[in-house]
Amino acid sequence: MGKDEALAQVSEIATAMEQAAQALTPDVIRAARASTEGAERLQRMEDAINTIGKALILTDFKLDQSKDLDKLKGFRSQQS
Structure with missing residues (x-):
């Protein structure tokens, strides 16, 4: 894997994780655990x-x- 490809992949993963962190509120967690x-x-x-x-x-x-x-x-x- 080349440097540019790796940087793009890491950027995509980081963005997805940041979006998930914002969406995963305490209310969402509690409802899911039910x-x-x-x-x-x-x-x-x-x-x-x-x-x-x-x-x-x-x-x-x-x-x-x-x-x-x-x-x-x-x-x-x-x-x-």
Whole structure:
């Protein structure tokens, strides 16, 4: 992946996450938690956010990408 393509992708992801953060108000969260399906979707969001955070941290502190991916897979397999 080239630098320009990566920057465009990161920009799109950041914009989507910022929009989601604005839309995900306490009232929306409470209403979603009232159903099993809503709670499951919120859990999926939380899992994705955790994975993104861990990937950012691992990538910042490690130089070997293959090891980073192994560690990220390990984090994903752990249950919170």
